[in-house]
Amino acid sequence: MTADRPLRADARRNRAKVLEAAETVFATRGTGASTEEIAQAAGVGIGTVFRHFPTKEALLEAVFLSRLDRLAAQLRAAADQPDPGRAFREQIALAVDASPAKNAIADALAAAGVELDAVKAGVGTGVRDALDLLLRRAQSAGAVRADLDVPTVMALLIGASYGVEAAGDDRGRRALVINVLLDGMSAG
Amino acid sequence: MTADRPLRADARRNRAKVLEAAETVFATRGTGASTEEIAQAAGVGIGTVFRHFPTKEALLEAVFLSRLDRLAAQLRAAADQPDPGRAFREQIALAVDASPAKNAIADALAAAGVELDAVKAGVGTGVRDALDLLLRRAQSAGAVRADLDVPTVMALLIGASYGVEAAGDDRGRRALVINVLLDGMSAG
Amino acid sequence: MTADRPLRADARRNRAKVLEAAETVFATRGTGASTEEIAQAAGVGIGTVFRHFPTKEALLEAVFLSRLDRLAAQLRAAADQPDPGRAFREQIALAVDASPAKNAIADALAAAGVELDAVKAGVGTGVRDALDLLLRRAQSAGAVRADLDVPTVMALLIGASYGVEAAGDDRGRRALVINVLLDGMSAG
Amino acid sequence: MTADRPLRADARRNRAKVLEAAETVFATRGTGASTEEIAQAAGVGIGTVFRHFPTKEALLEAVFLSRLDRLAAQLRAAADQPDPGRAFREQIALAVDASPAKNAIADALAAAGVELDAVKAGVGTGVRDALDLLLRRAQSAGAVRADLDVPTVMALLIGASYGVEAAGDDRGRRALVINVLLDGMSAG
DNA sequence: TATGAATGAGCATTCATTCAT
DNA sequence: TATGAATGAATGCTCATTCAT
Numbered sequence: 001m002t003a004d005r006p007l008r009a010d011a012r013r014n015r016a017k018v019l020e021a022a023e024t025v026f027a028t029r030g031t032g033a034s035t036e037e038i039a040q041a042a043g044v045g046i047g048t049v050f051r052h053f054p055t056k057e058a059l060l061e062a063v064f065l066s067r068l069d070r071l072a073a074q075l076r077a078a079a080d081q082p083d084p085g086r087a088f089r090e091q092i093a094l095a096v097d098a099s100p101a102k103n104a105i106a107d108a109l110a111a112a113g114v115e116l117d118a119v120k121a122g123v124g125t126g127v128r129d130a131l132d133l134l135l136r137r138a139q140s141a142g143a144v145r146a147d148l149d150v151p152t153v154m155a156l157l158i159g160a161s162y163g164v165e166a167a168g169d170d171r172g173r174r175a176l177v178i179n180v181l182l183d184g185m186s187a188g
Numbered sequence: 189m190t191a192d193r194p195l196r197a198d199a200r201r202n203r204a205k206v207l208e209a210a211e212t213v214f215a216t217r218g219t220g221a222s223t224e225e226i227a228q229a230a231g232v233g234i235g236t237v238f239r240h241f242p243t244k245e246a247l248l249e250a251v252f253l254s255r256l257d258r259l260a261a262q263l264r265a266a267a268d269q270p271d272p273g274r275a276f277r278e279q280i281a282l283a284v285d286a287s288p289a290k291n292a293i294a295d296a297l298a299a300a301g302v303e304l305d306a307v308k309a310g311v312g313t314g315v316r317d318a319l320d321l322l323l324r325r326a327q328s329a330g331a332v333r334a335d336l337d338v339p340t341v342m343a344l345l346i347g348a349s350y351g352v353e354a355a356g357d358d359r360g361r362r363a364l365v366i367n368v369l370l371d372g373m374s375a376g
Numbered sequence: 377m378t379a380d381r382p383l384r385a386d387a388r389r390n391r392a393k394v395l396e397a398a399e400t401v402f403a404t405r406g407t408g409a410s411t412e413e414i415a416q417a418a419g420v421g422i423g424t425v426f427r428h429f430p431t432k433e434a435l436l437e438a439v440f441l442s443r444l445d446r447l448a449a450q451l452r453a454a455a456d457q458p459d460p461g462r463a464f465r466e467q468i469a470l471a472v473d474a475s476p477a478k479n480a481i482a483d484a485l486a487a488a489g490v491e492l493d494a495v496k497a498g499v500g501t502g503v504r505d506a507l508d509l510l511l512r513r514a515q516s517a518g519a520v521r522a523d524l525d526v527p528t529v530m531a532l533l534i535g536a537s538y539g540v541e542a543a544g545d546d547r548g549r550r551a552l553v554i555n556v557l558l559d560g561m562s563a564g
Numbered sequence: 565m566t567a568d569r570p571l572r573a574d575a576r577r578n579r580a581k582v583l584e585a586a587e588t589v590f591a592t593r594g595t596g597a598s599t600e601e602i603a604q605a606a607g608v609g610i611g612t613v614f615r616h617f618p619t620k621e622a623l624l625e626a627v628f629l630s631r632l633d634r635l636a637a638q639l640r641a642a643a644d645q646p647d648p649g650r651a652f653r654e655q656i657a658l659a660v661d662a663s664p665a666k667n668a669i670a671d672a673l674a675a676a677g678v679e680l681d682a683v684k685a686g687v688g689t690g691v692r693d694a695l696d697l698l699l700r701r702a703q704s705a706g707a708v709r710a711d712l713d714v715p716t717v718m719a720l721l722i723g724a725s726y727g728v729e730a731a732g733d734d735r736g737r738r739a740l741v742i743n744v745l746l747d748g749m750s751a752g
Numbered sequence: 753t754a755t756g757a758a759t760g761a762g763c764a765t766t767c768a769t770t771c772a773t
Numbered sequence: 774t775a776t777g778a779a780t781g782a783a784t785g786c787t788c789a790t791t792c793a794t
Contacts, residue, residue: 008757010757010794011757011758014757014758034783035785036783036784036785044758045759046760047757047760047786047788048758050786050787055785055786056784056786147364148364148368151355152364152365152368155355155356156351156365158350158354159348159351159354159365159369160347160351162347162350163343163346163347163348166342166343166347167340173339173340173343176335176336176340177347179372180333180344180369180372180373181347181372182372184368184370184371184373185368196774199774199775202775222766223768223769227777232775232776233775233777234776235769235770235771235774235776236776238769239774384753386753411788411789411790412788412789421754421755421756422756422790423754423791424755427753430790432788432790521744523740524740524744527737528740528741531727531730531731531732531741532727535723535725535728535730535741535745536723537726538723539719539722539723542718542719542722542723544719546715549719552711553723555748556720556749557748558748559748560745560746560747560748560749574772574778574779575778575779578779600763608779608780609780609781610765610780610781611778611780612779612780618765619764619765620763620764
């Protein structure tokens with residue numbers, strides 16, 4: 001009975017608009033931003049936000065997952081670069097530098113009692129697998145210490161994200177933070 | 189700056205009770221915990237909380253600063269240990285492992301638009317100076333890379349706190365995270 | 377008054393489906409049930425519900441009237457039974473026992489400020505006339521007190537419906553409530 | 565620590581104001597009336613309403629219980645009248661005639677899934693016991709049929725309340741409804 | 753005509769903050 | 774100075790109704 005086309009195009013567009021607006025607003029004003037504010041930023045009625053995301057928590061989660069999806073895609077794209085050590089380093093640096101806003105969202109979700117691991121697991125083979133590949137290759141190439149596994153690298157990534165955030169606007173300092181992390185991860 | 193009328197003994201006691209309760213409650217239930225809940229935990233009326241801390245933000249700030257004060261004291265106590273490199277490493281590890289709950293508070297403050305740097309500066313010569321001493325000595329001893337300065341170390345500390353938190357309950361993983369950080373900071 | 381273009385066959389079918397679903401849903405989940413829920417139960421889109429009943433109130437009214445229609449038909453069918461007193465008693469008992477769900481609807485309508493009398497008048501010669509016939513015959517036969525008129529009997533019916541509802545699931549108690557009512561209405 | 569006097573006087577007065585306003589507003593505009601409206605009618609802030617009644621449901625319940633309490637008091641006061649049959653009849657008539665607005669509240673509570681019986685039981689020995697006394701005495705005096713028990717009388721009372729309400733403004737008709745009920749309850 | 757996405761007014765509830773006692 | 778009742782702005786969420794497809 002219910003197909004998936006007619007107005008579905010508009011609906012999908014609205015969903016995307018909301019998601020995008022939410023990402024921006026949460027990043028800008030924090031996760032405490034009101035749903036109303038997001039609706040306005042998206043240019044839709046508040047009812048529309050709740051139609052697509054039945055709960056503020058659901059919206060937060062969706063934003064978080066969409067970020068993780070993008071990260072996974074990015075990591076995957078780097079998997080076939082020639083120099084495994086370099087690929088690893090570059091991706092870590094990129095991931096860390098891009099993530100500050102994600103942290104707040106993760107925090108908010110955690111505060112709401114959401115099982116973050118479960119959520120991440122939902123991304124499935126996403127980030128985890130992509131990272132796994134990058135890491136293994138870098139370790140095989142002798143570029144990264146052998147005692148690191150994916151969960152630990154993820155913890156380090158998260159930490160570095162906050163570290164970079166704490167470093168403020170000073171480009172040099174941010175780079176230094178990342179550099180320390182990479183040095184710590186390198187073999188030898 | 190602020191006139192510091194010594195504060196009647198019972199008043200001071202109340203202030204301390206509130207601060208302590210706030211630290212516990214914020215750590216336990218998150219910074220979203222209501223002021224009322226803190227008042228109850230402290231065994232005082234809500235009016236008393238607001239008499240001592242005119243704003244929830246002020247209370248959060250006070251809790252954060254009190255933690256920093258304790259950290260400063262700890263760092264200072266380590267300044268005269270014989271082996272500067274070891275002292276540095278030990279203190280970093282200690283600070284990081286003890287800090288998880290602090291993070292949420294710093295986040296909340298940041299979200300509230302409080303200039304964290306300013307606040308930290310307010311601890312004055314506290315953490316900053318103690319850390320400066322430890323760092324310089326370790327660098328002179330050739331145990332820590334020379335391109336690190338205090339603000340960067342603080343950023344790294346903050347990041348490592350979150351990293352450890354993200355590592356979860358796995359003792360080994362937590363240690364590994366700290367280890368990576370220390371390796372990254374070490375000279376050579 | 378209202379132009380009654382025969383309504384395309386499928387349209388009529390939809391109208392009936394909605395009415396039926398509404399009756400069930402209102403009875404099951406109360407009159408606070410959302411229109412959306414009714415649409416789903418009827419297997420139609422929400423737009424269709426509103427096409428046939430421009431207002432939730434209108435839908436409620438239609439359900440109510442449809443019940444009254446059935447009641448009228450039932451009363452009419454009993455009009456030619458041989459024993460007028462017995463017919464009256466049986467019909468009263470039947471009407472009362474079947475009506476609990478109707479009460480909630482009548483309440484909701486009343487709460488919405490609908491003139492219930494006007495609505496009932498709309499059923500026209502329906503319940504009123506059928507009841508009139510039954511009552512007169514029973515009174516003529518000396519089975520029912522002479523000071524009762526149709527409006528009063530209707531008020532008693534409504535009251536008894538709620539009484540039975542209040543009696544709960546206890547079959548014996550429900551019967552007793554009806555019995556008291558019938559005794560009160562009987563002559564002598 | 566917490567005594568029960570100082571500002572308690574004001575608080576109690578406010579609680580009473582809210583309860584009274586709620587009773588009026590619910591009776592006037594139905595139980596769908598907004599809490600805000602009640603706050604305004606009571607001349608207090610909306611927060612005050614929620615301080616005293618943590619939920620709209622709780623407020624509804626309190627209003628209902630307060631009515632039942634008054635009814636119980638009234639019934640109890642009639643217990644020592646000389647003529648038990650007369651006392652019973654008078655009290656039933658009074659209770660029924662005074663109750664219209666109560667019905668809506670009972671309905672709302674029932675709709676909210678509140679166990680009405682439990683609530684009524686909470687009035688404790690209130691209405692139930694007072695009614696029990698009246699009923700027994702009237703039955704002993706041979707004025708009321710012996711097969712009635714308290715729960716059934718309560719169901720009849722509720723039904724009669726609605727019946728009277730349905731009878732509208734016509735004094736004569738209202739009296740007739742009550743009369744039928746009393747006749748049905750009388751012995752012989 | 754049917755559909756269901758969009759809309760936004762309306763509601764219950766929370767909580768930081770104020771102030772009378 | 775301590776208390777806790779009062780306040781009301783703000784928020785998440787629901788639902789009847791509209792309208793583009």
